[in-house]
Amino acid sequence: MSRLPDYSAPKHHGRRTQTAGPLQRLRMTSQTRRRVAVVGGGVIGLATARSLAERGADVTLFERSHIGAGTSGLSFAWVNSNGKNPQAYHDLNCAGMQEHVQLQVQARSQTQAAWLEACGTLEWARDAEQVARLRRRVDFLKQRHYPVNQLSFAELHRRVPDLQWDGCIDDVWQYPTECLVHPHVLMGWLRSQASSLSCVVRENTGVVALDEAPQRVTLQLATGDQWRGEACVLATGRWIPELTRRLGTPLAMINADEPNKRACGFLATTQPLTAQLDCNLITPELNIRPIGGGRLMLQAPDLDQYAHPAYVPALDGSVGQEFAARLSRLFTYVRPACLQSIQVGQRSRPADGLPAVGYLVPEGRVYAVVTHSGITLAPLLGRLAAEELMSGERHPLLSSFSPARLIGKTQHDFSEVETIHYPAAQ
Numbered sequence: 001m002s003r004l005p006d007y008s009a010p011k012h013h014g015r016r017t018q019t020a021g022p023l024q025r026l027r028m029t030s031q032t033r034r035r036v037a038v039v040g041g042g043v044i045g046l047a048t049a050r051s052l053a054e055r056g057a058d059v060t061l062f063e064r065s066h067i068g069a070g071t072s073g074l075s076f077a078w079v080n081s082n083g084k085n086p087q088a089y090h091d092l093n094c095a096g097m098q099e100h101v102q103l104q105v106q107a108r109s110q111t112q113a114a115w116l117e118a119c120g121t122l123e124w125a126r127d128a129e130q131v132a133r134l135r136r137r138v139d140f141l142k143q144r145h146y147p148v149n150q151l152s153f154a155e156l157h158r159r160v161p162d163l164q165w166d167g168c169i170d171d172v173w174q175y176p177t178e179c180l181v182h183p184h185v186l187m188g189w190l191r192s193q194a195s196s197l198s199c200v201v202r203e204n205t206g207v208v209a210l211d212e213a214p215q216r217v218t219l220q221l222a223t224g225d226q227w228r229g230e231a232c233v234l235a236t237g238r239w240i241p242e243l244t245r246r247l248g249t250p251l252a253m254i255n256a257d258e259p260n261k262r263a264c265g266f267l268a269t270t271q272p273l274t275a276q277l278d279c280n281l282i283t284p285e286l287n288i289r290p291i292g293g294g295r296l297m298l299q300a301p302d303l304d305q306y307a308h309p310a311y312v313p314a315l316d317g318s319v320g321q322e323f324a325a326r327l328s329r330l331f332t333y334v335r336p337a338c339l340q341s342i343q344v345g346q347r348s349r350p351a352d353g354l355p356a357v358g359y360l361v362p363e364g365r366v367y368a369v370v371t372h373s374g375i376t377l378a379p380l381l382g383r384l385a386a387e388e389l390m391s392g393e394r395h396p397l398l399s400s401f402s403p404a405r406l407i408g409k410t411q412h413d414f415s416e417v418e419t420i421h422y423p424a425a426q
Contacts, residue, residue, distance in 0.1 A: 017394045019359065033058040035229030036389065037219055039207050039243065041065075042072035043183060044369050045235035046190035047382025052233075053197035055390045060227060061199060062219070064206030068187050071237050072374065074267060074345045076289065076299055077181040078280055079376045080121065081146065083137050088400040089354055090144060092380070093373060095397055099380040100179060107189055115186035117290075121178040122156060123282035124168045130284060131170045138173055149174040162275050162332050167284075180280055180289050181375050209246055210366070217365045231389055234368045237348035244368070244407075249360045251368065252351035252409040261304035262349070262416070266313075268298040268323045268342045275331045285326045295340065298323055307344050315339045348374060351411040356403040357381055358394070368403045 034057045038049040041063025049061045063069070079100055081093030104116040125131040141148050151172040157163055191201060206222035210232060219227040234240050238256040256263045272294035281288040287299040303319060313319040320339055328334045348370060350356045355371035369385050371377055384395045 016396060017399070019362075019388060019392050019394050034231070034390070035060075037062060037217070037227055037229055037232045038235055039219070039232065040070075040235035040237060040239075041067040041201070041203065042070050042235065042237055042374070043068075043187055043190070043378040044072075044237070044371070044374050044381060045233070046187055046194060047378040048233050048235055048369060048385050049199050049201075049382075050190050050194040050197070051382045051386035052389065053194050053199040055386055057386075057390065058229075059194065059197075059199040060229075061194070061201045062205050062207055062221070062227075063201070063203045064222065066203050067191060067201070068184055070239070071346060071348045072183055072187065072378075074343055075183055075375050076267065076287070076297060077183050077375045078121070078289065079116070079179040079181055080175065081376070082121070082141065082175060082178065084373070086400075087144075088397075092355070092397050092401070093376050094146075096373075096377040096380040097177060097179065099383070100181070100376075103379050110193075111189060113185055113189065115182045115189060117180040117182070118177075119180055119279040121175040121280040121282060122151070122159070122172055123175070124153070124156070124172040124284070125170060126167045126284040134173065135170075141175075147175065147177045149176060159279070160277055160281070162277075164330060164332055178280065182292070183375060186375075186378075207243065210243060212247060212365050231365045231367060233385065233389070234366060235370070237370060237374070238346055240368065240370050244360065247360065247366060249366075249407050250409075251356060251360075251370070251403060252406040252411055252413060253370070254347065254349045254351055254411050256346035256348065257309050259308035259310075261301070261307065262347070264307045264309050264344050264346045265304035266300065266307050266319065266323075266342055267345050268320070269340050270296045270298065270327070270338045271340045273331070273338060274333050283330060286323075286330060288327070288330075296327075298327060300326065309344055309346050312344060313342050315342060348372060350406055351409065351414040352405070355381070355401045356406050357385060357398050358388070358402045358404075360403055360407065370403075 036052050036057045036059050038045050038059060038061045041061060045061060049059050053059045079097055081090050084090045084093050100116050125134045138148055151174055153168050153172060156172045195201060207219050208222050209220040211218045216228050217232045234243055238253060240251055241253050244251040254263055277290045289297050291297045306319060320342055324336055324338055349372040350370060357369050360366050360368055367389060369381055384398055388394045
């Protein structure tokens with residue numbers, strides 16, 4: 001796997017800042033373990049819980065359904081920083097890519113179950129407008145020293161022998177450092193690691209209210225009991241406004257229940273196919289990744305305009321037929337009735353499209369971690385959030401992503417996120 005530029009060193013981003021959070025203040029007065037609640041059992045919540053427990057916190061994770069029930073469990077799961085702007089967001093995602101690789105190497109000493117496929121991405125365009133847009137993005141990535149290789153279509157065919165020529169009129173671009181993730185395997189490892197460090201995981205336990213006081217945080221649970229401790233991390237993704245409103249600090253998020261392509265999109269999976277694919281493909285009509293056992297996951301961003309979170313299209317309906325037709329045009333030996341499922345994924349996206357990581361208010365006790373690109377960023381954000389919570393030091397990579405810019409606003413206070421053309425832009 002090609003090496004990414006090192007975006008993790010503070011020298012690239014200035015100095016760490018001191019936030020004097022509640023756990024750091026407690027350390028000055030007590031030797032007891034700091035009690036921290038993490039609300040949300042997706043990949044970000046699990047990564048944060050593990051990192052906090054690793055640093056000695058007494059952690060309880062609350063999930064109102066089951067682990068991976070939300071956005072983390074339904075994701076294209078492409079680890080990348082391909083076309084992500086501004087520069088600070090690009091750097092954060094590059095550091096997230098490195099974090100995944102390092103964590104997978106560490107995990108190999110404990111388990112043979114791998115969540116990370118260091119397979120790279122292949123992309124090409126078909127018409128002149130697509131080619132020009134792709135070349136502009138590739139040139140910009142090269143300026144950022146993001147690894148990019150140029151291949152011929154013949155070289156692509158040697159890599160993916162079952163591909164049919166689809167009218168590609170230019171070279172193929174390879175992003176060798178990009179990876180694919182198996183989210184449930186990653187969440188399983190994070191959970192087992194957190195549990196081995198005495199983190200308590202409480203599934204089917206929702207948080208219905210929370211109260212922030214100078215000396216503590218109190219969570220009112222759906223079970224009728226309470227939890228009290230020194231700090232609380234909100235990692236509930238698209239549901240975070242439900243809790244931040246109750247604190248009087250509403251956080252502006254895109255409404256994931258709206259039927260539009262900013263809020264939701266289709267993810268289709270196939271039955272086992274005799275198609276040989278071991279990497280991520282971004283093609284003019286379809287984005288395709290392997291998910292194991294000969295099955296593929298498909299995404300077509302231009303079809304997302306028809307997605308509705310309350311409606312799952314039939315496999316033999318117009319959307320399903322279009323997915324199948326596009327796949328059969330791309331791969332030899334794909335039969336027409338090849339789909340196994342179509343689901344509608346709802347996006348966890350702050351209103352300006354950028355992460356919100358930090359205390360909701362200065363000197364507060366409630367810390368938020370919410371972002372799009374959650375699969376790419378989860379291990380890194382979990383570690384950086386835990387560092388800030390336990391030491392009071394805020395990493396320079398987080399300097400542009402305070403939640404303060406979103407508090408007291410709605411999605412209508414921000415410009416609409418640019419139209420998407422490929423998953424990284426989502």
